[in-house]
Amino acid sequence: MPEFFNVLPPDEARALLMQHLTAVLPGETIPTESALGRVTGTSLLAPHPLPAFRRSTMDGYAVRAADTYGASGSLPAFLSVTGEVPMGRKAGVELGPGQAVVVHTGGMIPQTADAVVQVELTQIIGADPDAQPPFEIEVFKAVASGENVLQVGEDVQPGAQILPQGHLLRPQDLGGLLALGIMSLVVTRRPHVAILATGDEVVPPQQEAGPGEIRDINSYTVAGQVSEAGGIPILAGIVSDDLHALNNAAMDALAEADMLVMSAGSSVSVRDMTVQVIEQLGEPGVLFHGVATRPGKPTIVGVVSGKPVLGLPGNPVSAMVQFDMFGVPSIYRLQGLKTRPRRGLVWARVSQNIASQSGREDYVPARLEETPGGLSATPVFGKSNLIYTLVNADGLIKVPLNKGGLLAGDLVEVRLF
Amino acid sequence: MPEFFNVLPPDEARALLMQHLTAVLPGETIPTESALGRVTGTSLLAPHPLPAFRRSTMDGYAVRAADTYGASGSLPAFLSVTGEVPMGRKAGVELGPGQAVVVHTGGMIPQTADAVVQVELTQIIGADPDAQPPFEIEVFKAVASGENVLQVGEDVQPGAQILPQGHLLRPQDLGGLLALGIMSLVVTRRPHVAILATGDEVVPPQQEAGPGEIRDINSYTVAGQVSEAGGIPILAGIVSDDLHALNNAAMDALAEADMLVMSAGSSVSVRDMTVQVIEQLGEPGVLFHGVATRPGKPTIVGVVSGKPVLGLPGNPVSAMVQFDMFGVPSIYRLQGLKTRPRRGLVWARVSQNIASQSGREDYVPARLEETPGGLSATPVFGKSNLIYTLVNADGLIKVPLNKGGLLAGDLVEVRLF
Numbered sequence: 001m002p003e004f005f006n007v008l009p010p011d012e013a014r015a016l017l018m019q020h021l022t023a024v025l026p027g028e029t030i031p032t033e034s035a036l037g038r039v040t041g042t043s044l045l046a047p048h049p050l051p052a053f054r055r056s057t058m059d060g061y062a063v064r065a066a067d068t069y070g071a072s073g074s075l076p077a078f079l080s081v082t083g084e085v086p087m088g089r090k091a092g093v094e095l096g097p098g099q100a101v102v103v104h105t106g107g108m109i110p111q112t113a114d115a116v117v118q119v120e121l122t123q124i125i126g127a128d129p130d131a132q133p134p135f136e137i138e139v140f141k142a143v144a145s146g147e148n149v150l151q152v153g154e155d156v157q158p159g160a161q162i163l164p165q166g167h168l169l170r171p172q173d174l175g176g177l178l179a180l181g182i183m184s185l186v187v188t189r190r191p192h193v194a195i196l197a198t199g200d201e202v203v204p205p206q207q208e209a210g211p212g213e214i215r216d217i218n219s220y221t222v223a224g225q226v227s228e229a230g231g232i233p234i235l236a237g238i239v240s241d242d243l244h245a246l247n248n249a250a251m252d253a254l255a256e257a258d259m260l261v262m263s264a265g266s267s268v269s270v271r272d273m274t275v276q277v278i279e280q281l282g283e284p285g286v287l288f289h290g291v292a293t294r295p296g297k298p299t300i301v302g303v304v305s306g307k308p309v310l311g312l313p314g315n316p317v318s319a320m321v322q323f324d325m326f327g328v329p330s331i332y333r334l335q336g337l338k339t340r341p342r343r344g345l346v347w348a349r350v351s352q353n354i355a356s357q358s359g360r361e362d363y364v365p366a367r368l369e370e371t372p373g374g375l376s377a378t379p380v381f382g383k384s385n386l387i388y389t390l391v392n393a394d395g396l397i398k399v400p401l402n403k404g405g406l407l408a409g410d411l412v413e414v415r416l417f
Numbered sequence: 418m419p420e421f422f423n424v425l426p427p428d429e430a431r432a433l434l435m436q437h438l439t440a441v442l443p444g445e446t447i448p449t450e451s452a453l454g455r456v457t458g459t460s461l462l463a464p465h466p467l468p469a470f471r472r473s474t475m476d477g478y479a480v481r482a483a484d485t486y487g488a489s490g491s492l493p494a495f496l497s498v499t500g501e502v503p504m505g506r507k508a509g510v511e512l513g514p515g516q517a518v519v520v521h522t523g524g525m526i527p528q529t530a531d532a533v534v535q536v537e538l539t540q541i542i543g544a545d546p547d548a549q550p551p552f553e554i555e556v557f558k559a560v561a562s563g564e565n566v567l568q569v570g571e572d573v574q575p576g577a578q579i580l581p582q583g584h585l586l587r588p589q590d591l592g593g594l595l596a597l598g599i600m601s602l603v604v605t606r607r608p609h610v611a612i613l614a615t616g617d618e619v620v621p622p623q624q625e626a627g628p629g630e631i632r633d634i635n636s637y638t639v640a641g642q643v644s645e646a647g648g649i650p651i652l653a654g655i656v657s658d659d660l661h662a663l664n665n666a667a668m669d670a671l672a673e674a675d676m677l678v679m680s681a682g683s684s685v686s687v688r689d690m691t692v693q694v695i696e697q698l699g700e701p702g703v704l705f706h707g708v709a710t711r712p713g714k715p716t717i718v719g720v721v722s723g724k725p726v727l728g729l730p731g732n733p734v735s736a737m738v739q740f741d742m743f744g745v746p747s748i749y750r751l752q753g754l755k756t757r758p759r760r761g762l763v764w765a766r767v768s769q770n771i772a773s774q775s776g777r778e779d780y781v782p783a784r785l786e787e788t789p790g791g792l793s794a795t796p797v798f799g800k801s802n803l804i805y806t807l808v809n810a811d812g813l814i815k816v817p818l819n820k821g822g823l824l825a826g827d828l829v830e831v832r833l834f
Contacts (some may be wrong), residue, residue, distance in 0.1 A: 009818055010778045032622075036641045053628050059685055087658065088618035090628035104686075106618055106731060108629040119685075171641025175634040175733055178622035201505035201523055205449075205595035211470050211507035212525040217592040217804055224453045224588025225834075241504065268476055268536075269521075292818065293778045295801035314523060316592055317801035321780050321813065324834065344761035344833070361427045361710045363738050384712035384734035387634055396738065401426055401709065416761070417642075417741065 007290030007297060010325060016287055017326060020303040024166075024336035025258060027186040032177045037230055038187035039335040040167045046160050046180055049153035050388070054109040057385055058148045061100040061122060061137065062091070062113035065145040076138035078125075083133050085110065102133060106385075109149055116148035117141070155386040156180070162391065166336040170417060172390035179387050191231040191334040193327075194257035195219045196249055197238045198264050198274075199314060204238065218263035218312065218319045225323050229331040231259070243273050250277050250309075258334055260309045261327060263319055264300075271298055274311035278302040281309060296322040308334075342368070346395070348375035348414050354406040356399040365393035366414060377414050424707030424714060427742060433704055434743060437720040441583075441753035442675060444603040449594045454647055455604035456752040457584045463577045463597055466570035467805070471526040474802055475565045478517040478539060478554065479508070479530035482562040493555035495542075500550050502527065519550060523802075526566055533565035534558070572803040573597070579808065583753040587834060589807035596804050608648040608751040610744075611670035612636045612678045614655045615663055615687065616731060621655065635680035635729065635736045642740050646748040648676070660690050667694050667726075675751055677726045678744060680736055681717075688715055691728035695719040698726060713739040725751075759785070763812070765792035765831050771823040773816040782810035783831060794831050 008016070027041030056062065063079060071077035084102035085091040091108040093101055103109065103116060117139050125136040156162060162176060163169075169187070177185065197216045205215040216238055223233035236253040239245050246262075254260045260281075264274045271289075279285040282304040289300050295318035300311030308330040312319040332340055348368055356362045366377040377397055382389030395416035399406055406412060425433070444458030473479065480496060488494035501519035502508040508527040510518055517534070518527060526533065534556050542553040573579060579593060580586075586604070594602065614633045622632040633655055640650035653670040656663050663679075671677045677698075681691045688706075696702040699721040706717045712735035717728030725747040729736040749757055765785055773779045783794040794814055799806030812833035816823055823829060 009776075011818075033637055033640070036644055051631070052626060085629070087616060088629050106616070106631065171638040171645070172733070172737060174641055175638035178637050179632050179634045179733075181622060181625070181632060183623050199504060199523070205598060206600050208598070209469060212502070212505050214468070214523070215596050215598060217596045220450055220595050221588040221592035221804075223450070224591055227453055228588070292776060293780065294774075295780065313801075315801040316589070316596075316804040317782070317799075317806055320589060320807060320834070321801075324832070342761055344759055345763065346761070347764050357711075359426075359709060363710065363712065365734070382734075384730075384732040387638075387733040389734055390737060401428075415741070417737070 007292045008288050009292050013288055013291050013301065014326060014329060017301055017303070017308065017330065018333060020284065020287065021306065021308060021330060021333045023306045025189040025191060025334050027188055029184050029186050031184050032174055032182055035169045035174060035185060035187055036171065038169050039337055040163050040165055040169065041186035041188045041336065043161050043165045044163045044177065044182065044185060046156040046158055046162050047182070048180065049158045050155040050179055051150050051152060054152055055150040056103040056105060056107050056109055056116045056148060057150055057383065058116050058118045059105050060103060060119040060148070061117045062095070062103045062109050063100045063115055063117055063143065064095055064097065064113060065115040065143050065147065067098055068117060068139050068142045071139045071142045073140045076140050079137050079139060081133045081135050081137055100137065114145045114149070115143040117143050118148065150383065150385055155388045162388070166338055168337060168341045172387060176387045176391040188335045191258040191331050192234055192256065193226045193231045193259045193261060193331065194234045194236045194253035195222050195261045195263065196236045196253050198241060198246060198262060198270065200241050202238050217316050218314065221316060221320050222261055222263065222312070222323050222327070225320065225328060226331065229328045230335055231331040241270055241273065243276060246273060246277050247280055250281060254281060254304065254307060254309065259307055259330060261323065262311045264311050264314055271300065271311070274300050278304065278309050278311065293321070293325070296325070299326065301326055343416050346375060346414050346416060347411055348377035349373070350397065350406050350408060350410050350412050351376050351378040352408050354379055354397065354399060356403060356405040358402055358404045361401045362399035363396040364399060365389050366395060366397045367392070368394040368414065377412060424709050425705050426709045430705055430708050430718065431743060431746060434718055434720070434725065434747065435750060437701065437704065438723070438725060438747060438750045440723045442606040442608060442751050444605055446601050446603050448601050449591055449599055452586045452591060452602060452604055453588065455586050456754055457580050457582055457586065458603035458605045458753065460578050460582045461580045461594065461599065461602060463573040463575055463579050464599070465597065466575045467572040467596055468567050468569060471569055472567040473520040473522060473524050473526055473533045473565060474567055474800065475533050475535045476522050477520060477536040477565065478534045479512070479520045479526050480517045480532055480534055480560065481512055481514065481530060482532040482560050482564065484515055485534065485556050485559045488556045488559045490557045493557050496554050496556060498550045498552050498554055517554065531562045531566070532560040534560050535565065567800065567802055572805045579805070583755055585754060585758045589804060593804045593808040605752045608675040608748050609651055609673065610643045610648045610676045610678060610748065611651045611653045611674035612639050612680065613653045613666055613670050614680050615658060616681070617658050619655050634733050635731070638733060638737050639678055639680065639740050639744070642737065642745060643748065646745045647752055648748040658687055658690065660693060663690060663694050664697060667698060671698060671721060671724060671726065676724055676747060678740065679728045681728050681731055688717065688728070691717050695721065695726050695728065710738070710742070713742070716743065718743055760833050763792060763831050763833060764828055765794035766790070767814065767823050767825060767827050767829055768793050768795045769825050771796055771814065771816060773820060773822040775819055775821045778818045779816035780813040781816060782806050783812060783814045784809070785811040785831065794829060
């Protein structure tokens with residue numbers, strides 16, 4: 001343990017770095033359809049309600065609910081179907097008492113109707129199921145007012161915040177924006193990350209490595225990590241272990257970039273040189289030198305005029321682990337993200353009971369929350385017609401095929417998207 | 418449950434689709450440095466060993482191990498340091514008995530040396546720590562032959578398979594290839610996925626949606642999912658609910674693409690039309706119609722001449738969930754991936770004890786395996802100098818700061834990269 005006395009624990013080290021990264025990169029306006037993976041530069045409000053008109057969630061008949069009260073299989077209600085609302089058209093018809101009109105899933109509901117009866121719960125009188133209105137139907141089940149109808153603004157209310165500032169844009173977020181006609185938006189600029197390899201022994205990968213020489217790997221592995229985090233890598237070349245050369249190369253690279261990574265050798269003298277270079281670049285300079293991790297203890301982290309500057313160990317495994325620990329969060333922070341985005345599959349405990357049906361695999365949108373006991377998943381109940389159900393969710397809880405539901409506290413698979 | 422009698426369980430449905438997707442897209446040769454996220458089209462072999470020469474893993478002295486036998490703090494061994502191996506140079510010197518040379522981390526070991534003594538375990542006789550050789554040193558600890566030395570081929574043996582066919586390329590894989598001078602490689606083509614929106618009510622998002630109309634969302638959410646899975650989305654436009662128009666549009670779109678997605682309305686008549694269109698596109702046509710999931714039961718899945726054709730429900734939540742269930746695996750399969758890649762953080766049980774040190778956060782490379790009891794993580798022990806330690810790993814097990822290690826069976830966080 002003694003060798004770790006003078007180094008920071010990783011969480012503390014990262015927190016210190018983040019404290020110094022307060023300025024988010026400036027925003028730029030881009031088309032919504034090309035904004036996947038970018039971060040919102042402003043919060044966004046709904047310009048109008050969604051849906052903008054009352055829509056049916058079923059194939060069936062728009063009715064006045066009161067006309068179906070008491071209807072059952074043995075005592076059906078009789079209604080006169082006077083017409084049809086075609087998809088994509090305004091529902092111009094008026095319903096008198098005892099009247100109904102044909103509506104399709106997603107179709108508009110006439111103003112005088114307040115519910116929809118599912119076609120499976122009705123029967124056309126006179127046997128021809130392909131009859132065109134007018135015709136008469138029997139209704140075998142009463143519907144309540146509002147049943148099978150999406151109300152105006154049920155997905156989003158006008159003026160509501162649809163996305164906060166600093167939000168990583170996922171496919172459903174683009175859908176949610178486009179549904180409201182928001183064709184462009186302000187996102188933060190992607191950080192340019194300059195990567196400088198140092199070492200007398202390092203040669204470019206296209207070059208034959210002679211005795212004592214090795215090909216540059218770290219520039220390319222770190223460049224891949226930069227790309228995956230949303231940054232733009234700039235390969236700034238290979239510099240020899242010479243303080244003056246390194247100073248100049250670092251200054252030039254940092255001037256052109258939002259962040260600088262030096263993949264230094266691992267020998268003590270080279271590390272000392274990296275510290276000197278960062279100190280000479282500007283204020284505040286080196287924040288810490290050494291982290292209580294393995295691999296990667298001799299990592300050097302600094303900030304110069306708000307730009308992160310990292311000195312990574314030369315070993316490829318250490319370099320990748322340390323870049324993941326300090327570089328990736330820096331790239332996210334420069335883009336304005338508050339926490340590291342999670343993707344893929346995670347396990348979490350459900351915070352409440354979720355009913356399901358055995359023989360069916362259910363996917364329930366859910367929000368995730370970090371708790372002292374681990375991740376907690378809370379269902380976001382919403383109709384599958386509502387895009388904002390997904391915008392407001394972090395992922396989907398899977399209710400397995402042969403379970404009748406989940407109990408609060410169950411450990412479940414959550415697919416993040 | 419009766420409504421689910423005629424539909425397939427999701428796993429069975431996906432397996433049926435995968436059985437029909439046997440042909441991987443053809444390969445193309447691209448530069449290694451731009452191959453992040455692509456899939457190998459061939460397996461790749463090491464053209465030479467890595468490292469190509471014996472390297473030091475420490476700053477210190479290259480020695481003949483036998484000269485240090487029995488050395489201790491109270492009874493040091495005395496050695497004559499005759500020179501230094503500069504970084505990036507061939508170690509030309511010969512060591513006679515009782516001789517040593519200065520080496521740096523990553524530097525070449527002279528042929529007559531077989532171990533390295535860490536500088537911290539030595540002392541220069543005569544007090545000046547900045548002395549230039551020749552000088553004498555005391556060695557306070559014996560080293561074994563091979564200690565602190567990376568052997569030729571310890572990372573990769575010549576001729577060894579470094580990556581299999583059908584492997585998703587990550588940052589460390591690019592590093593591994595470039596370390597061996599492999600500057601380009603064959604990857605499978607990215608699948609072109611045509612997306613066709615259908616519905617009389619659907620208008621492009623830039624258009625004002627009138628009463629009864631809605632803006633197209635699904636084309637854009639699905640396009641985002643296609644991009645994230647490595648495909649190239651092609652927005653094929655919006656078609657009205659007309660069999661002839663839909664037929665023509667589907668045929669044109671499929672001719673230009675490797676996969677077709679129709680985001681249809683949800684009404685029964687529109688679903689029937691999608692089935693007819695897929696059947697008319699070619700053989701084998703519709704594989705199944707309906708999946709035991711919610712949301713998304715009315716999904717239609719077919720294959721036409723080896724190309725997947727999906728009919729998604731019109732509801733945005735259903736469309737995304739179903740595309741994730743059938744579309745994303747299809748895109749991976751067309752690229753030659755056998756399983757869905759995992760990214761991000763997962764939890765797994767360690768398969769064996771892992772020693773660590775309290776006060777330090779350790780990251781241990783590990784391979785993941787699916788077992789009946791959940792994910793299992795097996796450490797891949799390897800020096801952090803070895804890029805193939807990471808190439809051969811699926812991720813890193815985190816050993817928390819205040820634990821002295823992990824026991825077999827412990828549930829641990831694994832960061833996939």
